[in-house]
Amino acid sequence: MDIRNESTVTEFVLVGFEQSSPSTRALLFALFLALYSLAMAMNGLIIFITWTDPRLSSPVYFFLGHLSFLDVCFITTTIPQMLIHLVVMNHTLAFASCLAQMYLVFGVGVAECILLAFMAYDRYVAICHPLNYAQIMSRQVCVRLVSTAWFFGLINGILLDYMTFRGPFCKDNHIENFFCEAPIVITLSCGDPQFSLKMIFADAIVVLLSPMVLIVISYARILTSILGRASSSGRGKTFSTCASHLTVVIFFYTSAMFSYMNPRSTHGPDKDKPFSLLYTIITPMCNPIIYSFRNKEMKGAMVRALGRSSLAQARSV
Incomplete structure (x- = not known):
């Protein structure tokens, strides 16, 4: 069935912040541009160092590099368009563009949910089965887990896109x-x-709670293992390796569950926009900051990468 032939609506209008004053839109543009630039720079740096620094060859950094890549994809599907609409008066979006944007948001978002669960499993194996860690979380296994996250994300995006656009659109086209x-x-x-x-x-x-069950089970076993250790300093060091991941999970899942698991009667523009901003720009921006500030190896790799860049610039001059 051709969806567009059944539809009298050929484009949508993204209301966004169009009712705000010009000065407010200018302020929002500067703010979101700064946040977007920071998110792209930080995630880009993590992708670069996790894929090029041989000292960051463990599975946790392999997953982190792919998480940053997902964040780059996720934030790029929505924020550049919003920045344009804050400047221009035309806020229309073609029917096909809306469908494609929603597919990417669904696909990347679901892939990130699944990847966060696999990262929790990785921490469980590293802490509870350290002697078999290299064997259980081999390179081949890590590649398969990341491929699984992408596969289910993209397939799920097709299903949700179909469910969204299965009926004709002939009423108001303002989003x-x-x-x-x-x-x-x-x-x-x-x-x-x-x-x-x-x-x-x-x-x-299914998509949010299934990975969350794996996350909860992994951290329940991690907590049991930590509490069974005699050294309090050992407990603190072990838990610190999980704190970054837990923080990211809380940010992402809280905003996603509010947006897609609450009755629509409790929603409205004033409630939807803050949570939409949280998981489309704030979370992708915070992820690399959370991981880099709490991880000595990441900070060291960033310093080395920035040092090499500065040295290369000095030599070129």
């Missing part, structure tokens, strides 16, 4: 957000949106 968010788009359909909303809610339960 009360700065990007095409599925629950809002579904309510604009001419048909009964309840089935699609329930399917997306059910999918969110």
